Amino acid sequence: MLVPDLTSYSNLYRPPSEAFSLILQITIGCSHNKCSFCSMYKGVQFHIKPFEQIKAEIDYFRSRAKYVNRIFLADGDALIVPTEKLIEILKYIKNIFPECERISTYASPKSLELKSEDELKKIKDNGISLLYIGAESGSDEVLKNINKGVTSKELGDLILKAKKVGFKTSVTFIVGILGEKDFREHAVATGNFISRCEPDYVGILSLMLEENTTIYQEWLKGNFKEADGIDILKEIKLIIENINVTSNIIFRSNHASNYINLKGNLPEDKKRLIQEIDISLNKHSLKEKKYRLL
Numbered sequence: 001m002l003v004p005d006l007t008s009y010s011n012l013y014r015p016p017s018e019a020f021s022l023i024l025q026i027t028i029g030c031s032h033n034k035c036s037f038c039s040m041y042k043g044v045q046f047h048i049k050p051f052e053q054i055k056a057e058i059d060y061f062r063s064r065a066k067y068v069n070r071i072f073l074a075d076g077d078a079l080i081v082p083t084e085k086l087i088e089i090l091k092y093i094k095n096i097f098p099e100c101e102r103i104s105t106y107a108s109p110k111s112l113e114l115k116s117e118d119e120l121k122k123i124k125d126n127g128i129s130l131l132y133i134g135a136e137s138g139s140d141e142v143l144k145n146i147n148k149g150v151t152s153k154e155l156g157d158l159i160l161k162a163k164k165v166g167f168k169t170s171v172t173f174i175v176g177i178l179g180e181k182d183f184r185e186h187a188v189a190t191g192n193f194i195s196r197c198e199p200d201y202v203g204i205l206s207l208m209l210e211e212n213t214t215i216y217q218e219w220l221k222g223n224f225k226e227a228d229g230i231d232i233l234k235e236i237k238l239i240i241e242n243i244n245v246t247s248n249i250i251f252r253s254n255h256a257s258n259y260i261n262l263k264g265n266l267p268e269d270k271k272r273l274i275q276e277i278d279i280s281l282n283k284h285s286l287k288e289k290k291y292r293l294l
């Protein structure tokens, strides 16, 4: 068997919960690639790998892995692959890895928008069960500022569309995205957004300033100032206070970027999560600004 060229795998990104999954890179880059805080695929020309190349990579991974329980399709929004081609890939995966129980991928707003409900249903029926969606905020103003390319209503509708056809959805939001500006509208709108969409999983990340991003350039010019750690905690608290759901949501704020580790199920753990933040706020006076520059 020919060993495929895997050099593009040297710069892979995946959600933390896919740490033990086989990462299969079916696209390179992100078809949107415009979010002001995101450096993941800057300078990378988006394209979809040829099917023969993807097949060769699947065959190669089969020869190296005895048992593959989960597969994550990379890169930034692999759901953008045209439906027929994506289904061809999924069928091949199922044939080569019959033991695989879960296939997941990132889904950008555009990738969800371009597909009809029928197409999404076919994709789900052919194996993808979980979509990771970076919503970042429920605020129209913030979404516009960070160049997400959608309004809050449009983004919420897309998440509901994915849920309607049966996908599990894992949606992330960013605190500190406004820097030291007033976070209240962002936090309240984000809580309301989560209440409307009721994703299966909600993750809160803190903004990390990274080179090659618009936000970083603004920071260099002095136009963006990082949020204070205390404000970050208050922002998370305000988001949680505004989440009112009836379906179960697994809530996590335990990414490496976060100031506090929070885990719980909503709605039942809402009070406890808020109490944990209050304890932290009382215990610590996070006076110094903490931002990780990568």
Ligand code: SF4
Pocket: 030, 031, 032, 033, 034, 035, 038, 039, 040, 041, 076, 077, 108, 134
């Ligand atoms: S859609 Fe995701 S991967 Fe693409 S630029 Fe935005 S945050 Fe980055």
